[in-house]
Amino acid sequence: MAEIIQEEKAGGKKKAKKHAPHIDMTPMVDLMCLLITFFMLTTAFSKAKIMEINLPEKLKDKTVEPPKISASRTHNLILGPNDKIYWYTGTVKPEDYNNLPPLTELDFSSGPNGVRQTMLERNRALFKKIDDFKNQVLTGKIVLPPDSVQKHISKMKTDDDTGPIVLIKAYKKATYGDFVNILDEMNICGIARYTFVEIAWYEEKMVETAAGIASTTTPAKK
């Protein structure tokens, strides 16, 4: 018995030697390629992008005066309902709420009525400076390590003292998308100084007049 089995085994071994076990791995490689591509792409793109924003600190002490800024450089952008932006220059005091300045209506398009053109017009000097600098870096006229390019641009922005100061305010019917879009426009236009501030009641009233909504604010709330 044992002998027979041995013989069989020997025969089997011979057969196996004839056809060397050669598995065609091409489909497996194909599949792995696909999987690797999939994983590589998903890992690279799944990271969300962020936009940083600093809000002004809340003044706990009401007696401290907020920093003074020149009225001629101040631009107020108020986010209104239906993705509209209402815009006026200078400052308005609560005393003249019977005689409020009219608002200009802007939108998020890049056309002549858009916020981008309006802001770029006012920020042209700085924007051109930054753009020239970027071009010089790109063409190799200025050689800088990549980290310091951003630093240079932000230094240009802090040094700028003629460009607009933009105060962003939001009417309560605005959306979060508008808020992000307007901050994005500020970045696109290279505005050096912009911040988000709380809307005043008389500004709410101005928006309501401009947008034709029934007034909900009272001057008593100060």
Added chain:
Amino acid sequence: MPKIKLPTKSPHIDMTPMVDLFSVVLTFLMLTTTMRQPEPAPVDTPTSISEKTTPDANWMTLLLSKDDKVFLNFDNGPDTLLAFRPKILSEMGKRYNIEFTEAELNEFKKYPSSIGVPIMKMKEFLDSKDNKVRTAMQTGIPIDSTDNQLADWIFCTRTVNPNVQAQIKGDAKTGFEVVKRVLDIMADKNVFKFNLITTLEAVKINLAEIQK
């Protein structure tokens, strides 16, 4: 002249090393990817030109959904051994006199997505294993001035992890009132720096066109 015998066999490349290499790469990629977890509410983030990416650790994300619900999510810290999540939860429990068991804390540590459960229902939420029940319980974190649990969450998160960075992930259609409320709560807790999560959209401006 004898002809040189050309090999008649088709060229057969041994793909084993290639397969080996691919397996290694594949395993590496599979282990390192963090699968995007489904959020409790679908959020369509607005677009921006920012190319910065979110930090890997030390973040807390406020999710603002279209129907004005607020959800919160935070990470376990740069090292999972730090286990910030259960610490934050037990800190929260102390404030509301709720004792969480070890199993519940562990469940919270592993829970991958944002939470929007009022703290009183948190125990029930962590104990239930059914996803449908859980989803139904995600009613958003209360942000009223009478029951401001979000402020407590932020406070606890910042106590446990002082390096935490606040991120806001909102739907483009979220009303500004809720955003304002959240920003106010954060400002009360001395958080003034935010990362707004956006989707990248490249914008090019033609300077010549503007100067016309």
